Amino acid sequence: MEQDKPAKPERGVSKRVEQVLVFCMLVVLVATIGVVVWQTSKLNIGGDNNSKQPSEHKIHWPLTAGNLEIDNDYTLRLLNSQSKALKFSAALADLAASNVRPTPCNGTEWNYNICVEWSGKERLTVNTSAYFVPRDGSALTCYEVTAKALGCSNQVIQHCFNTSIAHWYGGYADKFQYWPFENNTRRLSVYVVNDSYVGDIGGVIERYFVASTGAGVLLDHDVPLYYSLNHPKQGLMCFVAKFDKYPYFNIDSELPVLKYKICESDNLKDVHMKMANALIDKPQGIPDKSLFKYPIWSTWAQYKKNINQSTVMEFANAILQHIFSHAQIEIDDDWTPRY
Ligand SMILES: *[C@@H]1O[C@H](CO)[C@@H](O)[C@H](O)[C@H]1NC(C)=O
Ligand SMILES: *[C@@H]1O[C@H](CO)[C@@H](O)[C@H](O)[C@H]1NC(C)=O
Ligand SMILES: *[C@@H]1O[C@H](CO)[C@@H](O)[C@H](O)[C@H]1NC(C)=O
Ligand SMILES: *[C@@H]1O[C@H](CO)[C@@H](O)[C@H](O)[C@H]1NC(C)=O
Ligand SMILES: *[C@@H]1O[C@H](CO)[C@@H](O)[C@H](O)[C@H]1NC(C)=O
Ligand SMILES: *[C@@H]1O[C@H](CO)[C@@H](O)[C@H](O)[C@H]1NC(C)=O
Ligand SMILES: *[C@@H]1O[C@H](CO)[C@@H](O)[C@H](O)[C@H]1NC(C)=O
Numbered sequence: 001m002e003q004d005k006p007a008k009p010e011r012g013v014s015k016r017v018e019q020v021l022v023f024c025m026l027v028v029l030v031a032t033i034g035v036v037v038w039q040t041s042k043l044n045i046g047g048d049n050n051s052k053q054p055s056e057h058k059i060h061w062p063l064t065a066g067n068l069e070i071d072n073d074y075t076l077r078l079l080n081s082q083s084k085a086l087k088f089s090a091a092l093a094d095l096a097a098s099n100v101r102p103t104p105c106n107g108t109e110w111n112y113n114i115c116v117e118w119s120g121k122e123r124l125t126v127n128t129s130a131y132f133v134p135r136d137g138s139a140l141t142c143y144e145v146t147a148k149a150l151g152c153s154n155q156v157i158q159h160c161f162n163t164s165i166a167h168w169y170g171g172y173a174d175k176f177q178y179w180p181f182e183n184n185t186r187r188l189s190v191y192v193v194n195d196s197y198v199g200d201i202g203g204v205i206e207r208y209f210v211a212s213t214g215a216g217v218l219l220d221h222d223v224p225l226y227y228s229l230n231h232p233k234q235g236l237m238c239f240v241a242k243f244d245k246y247p248y249f250n251i252d253s254e255l256p257v258l259k260y261k262i263c264e265s266d267n268l269k270d271v272h273m274k275m276a277n278a279l280i281d282k283p284q285g286i287p288d289k290s291l292f293k294y295p296i297w298s299t300w301a302q303y304k305k306n307i308n309q310s311t312v313m314e315f316a317n318a319i320l321q322h323i324f325s326h327a328q329i330e331i332d333d334d335w336t337p338r339y
Helices: 004-047 266-277 309-321
Strands: 061-067 069-072 077-081 086-092 100-102 112-120 124-131 139-149 159-163 170-171 185-192 205-211 215-219 225-229 236-241 259-265 296-298 329-330
Touching: 004 309, 061 112, 061 124, 086 215, 124 266, 139 159, 159 259, 205 266, 215 266, 236 259, 259 266, 296 309, 309 329
Parallel strands: 296 329
Antiparallel strands: 061 069, 069 077, 077 086, 086 159, 100 112, 112 124, 124 139, 139 259, 159 236, 170 205, 185 225, 205 215, 215 259, 225 236
């Protein structure tokens, strides 16, 4: 009995310990199940972002504006209005490389055919517009494409046109001019005039390209434009908007915008004639006709680099004395980057 007595309270204590332990285990179990359910529900939302979004924030791919469409592979395509054949395609290359998900632009202030936003990164808008062609009174259908950076001024916006779908023409003077155009190669270069003999873009340049399938691209003059062709990747002609130290200074820390018009017509000649007439300014007058009619005399043939005021005057007097026809005198002392 002496031994039993202390045993009873002992058993009583262990029973209470057991109850506490069971209670604690239940608490832990319930908490664990709670956390699991909570995490799972979070994962469900995460794994199913699109369907959980309110319907007004859903994007219905492809986005379309007339014959232009943008699909969820971030490729912009222009289709022939009748045959639906591809006129060209272009990759929204900077977005394809990013993992930010797009949402439609909110609100009515965005009155565009297409407006989609990659939050904090970029907003892309497309609007159709019809231009009057003064030459023949016809209409030209174009799409205004604007890709605006939303993050910071050193963002790079890049649209790369696939050159294996159409032949492209236009652009700039280059030292080697392969035909077709898409056989040329150019590493990413600032799209400004320079010296083609040292491998840069040459002295004649337009922000204008036309495709054999009957489409044209005209880039806005205020885009801080860079350009590459078949470099580093074959088959792509890339238009890039970015600011840098030189020559596109950005003292106001503006966000770069890549902005261009895509225009369409039945064939290359037609789209070129219409774009040239409706969108590209013509000279207002003509220079003195003798500039086209009579020879340009260059000092180079006779004097090479050894020219000065007296040799130029001597040369001009000799032309007059021999009664040669003349319009301009060109002073050529070889190339120098100083002027
Ligand atoms: C869903 O959205 C959340 C928050 O925006 C994001 O962290 C998550 O990665 C997204 N899930 C998927 C599958 O895209
Ligand atoms: C649109 O509005 C919703 C809700 O107000 C917001 O969550 C979303 O980020 C907005 N999207 C854009 C692109 O502004
Ligand atoms: C886009 O085009 C529509 C007509 O197609 C026009 O009403 C609207 O104002 C245009 N939006 C902008 C921002 O120019
Ligand atoms: C142009 O490129 C095509 C395809 O790569 C090639 O077959 C052709 O020889 C090239 N032409 C020239 C002039 O380089
Ligand atoms: C023009 O070419 C010269 C010589 O290659 C180079 O030093 C200069 O930076 C170029 N200018 C631009 C704007 O690229
Ligand atoms: C260009 O388009 C063709 C045909 O759609 C495709 O086979 C090719 O992979 C594309 N090229 C690039 C560089 O994306
Ligand atoms: C101009 O160049 C010619 C030929 O090199 C030379 O004879 C003449 O002295 C030079 N005149 C002047 C003013 O430098």
